[in-house]
Amino acid sequence: MTSPASLRRRLATQLIGSAAILAAVLILLFLSFSRQIAQNSQDNILLASATSILENISVRNDEIVVDIPYSAFSMLGSVSNDRVFYRIDNDDELLTGYSDLPRPDIQAATNAFATRSYLDADIRTVSALKVIAVNQRIETVIVTIAQTQEGLTDQLNALFKQALGIGVGFFIISSILAIIAVNRVFRPLQDLATSVSGRGPNDLEPFNTAVPDEMVPLVHALNSFTGRLDRSLSRSEDFITEAAHRVRTPLATVRTQAEVFLRRVRQDNNRTTLKDMIRAIDESSRAAGQLIDQAMVNLRTDVLDRKEVNLGECIVDAVQRLQPIASLRDIDLKLAPMDVHFAHIDPILIQNAITNIVDNAIKYSPPETEISVQIISESDKIIIRILDQGPGFCQDDPRTLLGRFVRGQSSTDKIGSGLGLTIANDVFIAHGGGLRLYNRQEGTGACVEAFLPR
């Protein structure tokens, strides 16, 4: 029993197995009892037959005279259709009957039974004796009656069928009871499992439900495990925030100082160097921010904190936060009127993804163009479509842009890290959806479609 298969199945198998053994024992006991009873009743009638013959043995003219009463054999015939054999001996000398019929050992006893074989059949024989005086001699007359056992066998076969019925019934009932009992025993375990899996991803509180004694250690272990998990999760969140600050604050300081310096420098080649420096700082800062975002996204996509939210509102909220940057470049952000779509999503992640996509559209479009954001509801999915009037994707297969740190050729003069679309794609895949990138058919511009399953 080393297999780690279901405990419930193991317990049920063992209980049902014992029920089967008990049922078999029951059948065997029943059969042995009934065989004994049936054999006893055959023996009784055989003995009655032998006795009735013994009573009709007399002595006439110094001769032993046997006068078998008609009832001696007809009583045997009234019980079954078995064959009847007999012999009557004076000590070892046959008086009448079947001379080769085997006799049971009869010594001191007045009667004896035996099961023997005769004329190709199993027979039950009884011998009974009587001592009589013949001409002043003591003679022993032994009457042996035998009957085949077909009637007995028929009777036992009928009983066997009954016993089998009882045994099978017993087995079925106890199996049902066993299954009910097993289910009841395992219910607390199942309840615990349901309460564990039913918890939200951030709910790492200890379990306080009452459990049977045997499960207390398990719940203790579970609680200490969730405790450790809780601590390590908050530690890594802390680490990410900490890292962001540690990188971004000095970068911001360096950038400010470089700008101040740039204002004072007049020499052209020095100015170019300083501009390159500022740009590199911007790139690093952007990359740090995106890396932190991606780390956050990865952490959250493991267990989505889904909520029932209005998708339209959620997107409008994210897009409007980019309004200032868009205005800076005279880009018109157009939000198509959005119906109320309730969706079961992690809003923080979805907003982050939408921000990255719209941010690209603003970044790669020329000034005084238009960006439109639409929500399209289809039977099996919701599509969020972001269209711009920029140059579009230059790659033959835009899907390569979804890879980490992959940037397009058009973007050499734009600051970026190549992680934006990767983050967006990860978010939608975690929701069971995905991203589709293509260039617009009419006019120029890129189109990004993000879809969520319904």
Next chain:
Amino acid sequence: MCRSILAAIILALASPLPAFQIQEETVFEVDKKAGALRIISTADIDLFAPIIKSFQVQNPMIEVHYIGVTSTEIMTAITQENEAFDVVISSAMDLQIKLANDGYAAPHFSAASDRVPGWGKWRDSVFAFTQEHAAIVLSLDAFQGLDLPKTRQALITILRENPDRFRNRVGTYDIRESGLGYLFATQDARTSEVFWRLSEVFGQVGTQLYCCSSEMIDDVSAGDIAVAYNVLGSYATARADIADKIHIIQPEDFTTLMMRSALLPVNAPNTEGAGLFMDHLLTLAWSAPRSADFPFPNGTTDETANSAKLRPIRMGPGLLVFLDRFKRDQFLNAWEATILQN
């Protein structure tokens, strides 16, 4: 099997036993013979022939050999001389039961054997196909001027009152020779004491002993005897030619009812043919209404239900009792002492 020893018992209980020899063999030939069936039987061939003929209508390729013998000869042939027969038909129920009890009969199961009620078969080996009365047949001529007796007691009175008229004119089976006669006599004795009183009177007036019912009936019709006791009623009823000369009585005190039966020996050479014949016989016997091919009283009416006077002989091991050596010797001694007193 221990035939020899069993045979010794048979010898002991039925001595002196005449050696078996075929007395009367009738062959029912067919045009194209594809098999033969040997039937050994105690029934009169004239009576039994229609059954064989209707069997051959259905099975035209089977030649039937019909061997007529007495019931004790059947025992000799089968148990002692190990003769091979396909079907054994006998009116001696006790001997048929003994054959089955001692393992000489093969069980037979078929749709036809299912028709036979439980009381009409034993161990699915011995199958009854008739129910026949043990009747008293009187010569009307001899009883002129006398009231016809209806009971054994009445017959005793008449015989006592008219000893000269009936002197040596009473007939019954020689039960030492005839198995059926012995069966009837033992059952009579078992049923009532009146049997011994009747035998006493038979002994006083003088009794002719017969081997067979048909001869007794012939002699009654011829006027040789006036009373035939324990005659097969079916044989007497069948004799339309002498119906006006004889009077058949089913005694009102009690009438013994015998079942003629058939069995298939274990050593039958033609088991298939034997099975077919058995089925044919049982179908005729146990279907209502009675077929014209069936010359015996039909089996389907449970006669015992009709009348309280009927004493059917039940199949079963009880019938073995009177076949016991001691029992038989005692019975025959008593019988001889009363009947053959002269």
